[in-house]
Structures are given as structure tokens and as C-alpha cells.
Amino acid sequence: MLQDIIIIGSGISGLSAALAFSHYLTPLIPDLRITIFELHPVPSTSGGALSLSPVALRYFDLFGVLDELENFGADSGIDVDAVEIFSSRTGKALSHLDFSGKHGLGYGDPEDGKRYKARRVMRINLSLAMMAAAEKRGNIKIVFGKKFVSAVQLENEDRIEVHFQDESIATGNLLLGCDGVWSATRRHFIDPGRQAEYTGFSLVQGTVKTACLRAKPHFRNSSLNLSKAGSLLVTFYEKQRQEIFASAMVECREESAKDHTGLGKWKKEIINRSLRGEMSSRFSESVIPFIREIATSTEVDWMMYPIYQVPLGGNWYTHRAILLGDAAHAMLPRDESAAYAIDDTILLARILANNLDSPLETTFQIYDAARRSDISHAFRDSFKLWQKRNTDAGPIEAWFRERLIPFQIRNNQMSWKAAFEYDANKAPIPGGSRASTPINGSLRPNSKSRSSLYSQDTTTSSGGGSVNNNQLREFSSCSQPEITNMMNNLVVIEK
Template identity: 35%
Template sequence: MSSTKPFEILILGGGIAGLTTALSLTKFSPSSQPSPRITIFEIRPEPATIGGAVNLTPNALRLLSDLGALDEIRQANYGAECGAVEIFDLYTNTKIAESSFRGPDGQGLGDPPFQALRITRGEALKGVLAAIAKHSNIKIVCGKKTTKITEDDSGVDLKFEDGAKAHGDVLIGCDGIHSVTRLTHVEPSRKSIYSGICNAFGFAPRRILPNSTDFEPTHFETSGMNFGRRGILLTSFHDEARDSIYVGALMQVPEIASRDGWKAKGADAEKTRKEMLERYAGAANPLVEHVIQDARDLYLWPVFTLSKGGKWATERVMLIGDSAHAMPPQGESTGIVFEDGVLFARCLARWMETKRQEGVPIKEAFDAYEKLRRARIDTAFDESQSVVKTVQDTPWWGHRIKIYVVPWYLWWTRGYREGHFVEDVTVRELGY
């Protein structure tokens, strides 16, 4: 083994982006060199295992499998297998389309094939944390609020609110839409923008039919998106037991008081529930009203975005995930974050293996990553804008047009979407 000093990597953000990036940096580090020493700094007292439910698409599951996290998720029986996201007209309960992950033979998409997994953010994070625990080179330090970031030719220095300091060769900002890394160092002028959309969500225990031990039936197999005039309501199973339904209301809310999501309590929770009931009134399937009525632990989460483009890096600091390119939800957000981490890790590993000893600036690896990633992110950003338009309040005639157009749009873009689902960025040519 080379006697090269271990590379010191600092990561701000102990969420799913920071954790999977740490796993990627470990997985793809050059075998000829010591594993990089990675320290993840999280502002919260412990990694947050709360949140709604996400759909991990085939490309996301493939990467989690490669990083060792999917085995942890499977062993814990987290999530509900999802063969397709079905789309319904709220007012007729008619299934108008679906986005399928089953593949031509029903086994999934890609090589190896995967379908999708609807899972709570908390359980996904727990699975990744379990994988992190198996790597001694990764350390998580919680309760650290960064107040200053400086860099020079020797590396990057962090100063924290409690007076502590840290030094590393590079810093990776995985600290989300309101990124301290971006706002205090990389591009302070690039601030978050409220999209006009909020996600109100909670978890509803399934009702039992009168005089029976059977659950109230659902119109969806695993996940159903119910299109209405005033937003989209997601109803979905999220675990193997299927005794609880995740309900998420993506809806237009012109003004919002807080930039952060919060748990609605007391009168606020009932106000949120009332708003959801009003927006999705007139549903043909009584289940829709029931899950809104029964939803517990209601959260209201405003969707903030960044402008398209922007600066992602300095000479020794790189932004990953939402800190670089937050956008409205467009069905692949989590998978995009995983791909970010893997591609960046591979670019950095190539530099460590072939360029580091030659004195080539590490910025060359950063530039190679951006060259690989910019076009994909720009396309995803453009796609996300159509989601905003779909969620906006519409008159009845607008809703009818929407219900007619959506199936054709999904049919027209199927090949394009499946192309992303089968892509494996672990073997993509880096080009440098």
C-alpha cells in the first residue's frame, strides 16, 4: 500500500446526501491508498430520522445496493415494494395512467433489475446510517453549527459556534437548500426562492370495515397520485405491513411564514387538515377523505428552490445535492442526489490515483464532475417546472385538459424516463 497520507474530507450535513456521499467516497477510493478520513458535521443533536415518504426509483436502489445500504434496508423490512406509481382522476376515481418500474419481464429495470421502493425518509436514513456504522473511516459529529469557512492552498478550515475548529483537504457541502456552505462561502448571493408550493403530509392508520376485520380497500396497489383541481394528493403504502397510508398534499400556497418545514400542532394541525379537506373535496373515493381525516403528525413543508445554474464549487469546496441545485419534486430527486455523490466520488478518486502526486490542483476533479453533471441537472430542473404548473389551481376545464394530457405525456416520455432508471453511474465514463 502507498504511504500517502490519508485524504481528509469534511462534509457539512448529516442527512441522506451527506451520508451517501461519504459511503461513495469510501467505496470508490483508490485501493492503492489509505481510505480517506471523512468527518460529517451535523447541526442537529442527532441525524434527523423524521419526514415524509419518498419513492426510491430503480437507479436509486441500484446505487444504495452498491453502497451496502440497501441490504440494511431490506434486513430491517423497511419500505413497500412499488411496481408503479398510478395516477387517478380525483373526481371519478378513474385510473388514467401510471409510471411503471416493472420492466419488460416484470422483474424491474436495469442490470441488475430493480423496481422501486416507497419508504419513509426516516427509515431510508436509518438504513444508510447502519451502512455508515460499518466503516471506521467515517465519523459523524452532531450539534455543530458552522460559523466560518475559509480555504487556502493547504486546505479548508471550519469554525463552529462552540469555538471548535476542523481542518480538511476538501469540504463538501451537503447541507441542503439553506446551505451554510453556499450562503457563507461558495455563492452567498444565491438564496433560496419559495416555489409557491407546500407539501402537507402525515400518516393515517388504515380503517377497518364495519362488522369486519378487513382493512378499507385502496384504489392503488402501492402508490397513487390523485389529480384534483387544486393540487395532487399522494396516497401510498410505505411499509411491508401496509396498515398505514402516507398522505401527502402537494398544493399551491401563495404565502408562507417560515422557510422550514414544521410539525403542525393543535389548532395549526386542524387548520392544515381543514385546508386539505377543502382542496380535495368532491373525491369519488371515500378513502381520500378518510386518510386526510385520520392523518397523524401532520407536517407542513414549504418547497424552496434555487435558480437554475449557479456556482457549485470553489478551489477546495464542492456543493452536492440540494445545496447546489434544489428544485421542486419531479419524481427522481433522491436518486439524483445519490448519483451526485457517486459521480463526484469517482472523479475525486481518479484525481487521487492519477493526479495528486503530480501536484495537479484538486479543482480539476471538481471541474470534471461539473462537466459530467450540469446537463443532467439542467434537464431535471426544466422538468420540475412542469410539476409546479401541474399543482397550480385550475378551473374545471383546465382540470379536464390536464387529465387528458397527462397520459399522453407519460407515454411520450416513457423511454426517456426509463433511460434514467436503467443508468448506472458507477460505470459511466468520466472523460478525464
């Protein structure tokens, strides 16, 4: 009987898995227990401002995360009606990627009347809102400071044993590896031969207060600014529009990218100047004053995040363990990065709920067959998108690229609409012991056209006692040391 679920990793994938499995399985298994084990001693503050599509927002509403996020006030993020696309060469608006829909209310299900646009929010705030929603479930526990070492399938038992670096052990009926691109669950247990590989791309991103800038923003909420040397995403990420997040994809050697991680303060300052020079060389010639200032201002705190991916193929599961999210299929960022990970968790939870009387491997096989084709296409599509967009262009090629943007937007409107209205909660899934509608092939509608013109999200991946919701919200404005002190008073770090 499935009773204890162990999740490795408390990022978006791990927290989504806990919420999805609690949502779909608790009515069937009243004594279900879900425990998340997180490597870090406290919630990680790394990562920038995430773009949440209408699909992701629909899921977060289902799980109660949006309600918790709204408790953060201005830090709950900013709704995005559209991403406005500009030419840095001419300053003209080229087009926009619309999230407001035909009647300006967003995308959703006509049956329940709910509509969702997009939202830009800091990763730490979203994570804390997800933790607060998980706390309210009652059967989800989060334990921090646990480094996965190995797992053992117990002979003649329906349980799996997980070993941590501190020599503690946890046992459960199901193990979910949600520990990101550097997944220890994948490397040390499920698929040891499949290592993460550098994509050749890194994200350069930074934040700055609008009060520190002289120029006025040329956009409402979010903009993508195209130049001959790539694109610069500039967006607000909190409701009062007092903070700006900027991000650009750059190609660089892995050795150079690695130099930007785990640094002391003095080295970070040197690298900040270096990155400012890189941004200046790419965007300082823009005719848009706001872009010129962002690219050259000493007030922007730039950092580089190398992007790694998990090669296609390989094993996603074994006996009583399975990989989800970036642990299984990390790829270059795209507009649906968060939604893809949440899709994984919802679809697997629903398939499992419909096959509780079957062996876990049967459930895993059904999930793999239903999910892998979508992931493989998204992986290849993302790589082609960035290879094409980030090459330097001469004046003529840049002119042609800009002219093509409106046509590309119009041609993809129907496929984007289908993607924004997709709901893994209602998608038909393969039948099992509890009847459901069988499917063939992809679960995603028209998944071929799911690439975007503006994907700029951080792919860096990053508990226990009960955490009070009001105390959780305090983390959003704290530094990492402050968070450590607060968490020591709130969460039991098991030994």
C-alpha cells in the same frame, strides 16, 4: 495528498458522499479518513416517506444500504411496482407509471442480472440504514452537534480549516458541503450571495393508520389521485400496509408557510385543523371513498413543509471545497430527487479518483462542466411541471387533462426506461491521470424527459462514536426526545 475529507451535513447527500468517496477512493488511498459533521444533536426525524426510484435503489445496493435497510423488517419500506393514477372526478383508473419493466422484474443492468423496482420508505429509516452502512466502512466517522460557522483555506498548505460554533476546528484536504437548501457552507463560504428562495409551493403531508379508516384502499401500493385542484399522493410505506402516507402540493404565501414551522403543541393542533380544511376543500368531493375519507378524517396528522430552491447559476466550488446535492441545486421535488443527489456524489468521487494527481480545482471544473447542464434542465423542468399541474382547472380542462394522461405515459416510456437503467457508477467520465472514456455534454441519458407525473417527495433538509446497527434500528419507532436520550448513550457529541 488527499487523506482527510470533511463533509458538512448527514442527510442523504452527505451520507451518500461518504459512502461513494469511501467506495471509490479507499482502494487508491488506504489511509483515507472521512468525517461527517452534522448540525443536529441526533438524526432528524423530520420528513415524510421518500420515493426511491430504481436508480436510487441500485446505488444503495452498491453501497450496502439495502442490506442494512432490510434489517428493519416491515419498516424497511414497501416495493412499488407502479404508481396507479386515478381520476378523483370519475373514480376511474387513468393509467400507471410502471416500475416493474417488461418482464415484471424491474430495471437494471443485463450484465449483472440485478433488477430494481421503486420503494417507498420513511426518511428516518433510510438515514439510519445509511449510517449503519457507513459504520461498516471503517473509515467514516459521524459527529453530531456541530454547527458550521466558517472555513479558511490555509496558505501554502493543501488543507482547509473548518470552524464550528462551539469553537472547535477540523482540518482536511477536501470539504464537501452537503448541508441542504439552507447550506451554511454555501452561504458563509463558497457562494455567500446565493440565498435560498421560496418556490411558492408547500407540501402538505400526513400519516394515518389504515385501521383508523373505514374505506378500503383502491390501489395496491401507491396511487396518484387527480382532481381539478391538484393531485393527492396516497401510498403505503411499510410492508404490512398498516400505515398510509398522503401528500399534496399547494400554492401559498411564504408568510403562511413559515407559520407552520417550529410550533408548540397547541399551535400545531390549530394548524392541523386548518390543513384538514384545505385538504377537504380540494379532495372531499372525490367519488373515491378512500380519498374522501383521507381528506376529511380527523385521524390524519397533517403538517406543512414550505419548499425552497437554490437559484440556478452561482459557484459550486472554490479551491478545496465544493457543494453537492441540495446545497448546490435544491429544486422542486421530482421522481429522481434522491437519485440526483447520489449522482452528484458518485460522479465527483469517480472523477476525483481518475484525477488524483491533478489540483482539486481541475477536478471541480471537470465535474461542473459535466453536471451543470443536467441540473439546469431538471431545475427548469421541475418548475414547469408543478406550475402546470397545480393550477385549478374547470370541468372541461380537467376532462382534457385526464384524457391526456395515458398518451403522456406512453410517450415517455422509453425515456423513463433509459432513466431507470442509468448507472452513474458505469457512466463514461472525463479522462485524467487514470484513463477513462471522455464525454461531451450530459451524463444522463435523454435527460430532457426526466419529469414525472407523481413527484411528491419532501425536500426539507435536515456523526462521534460508533453506533451499533441494532441500536440504530431502534430509532425508527422513537420520538425525537427518545432519540436524544438514546444518542447520548451511543454517540460522543464533541465540544
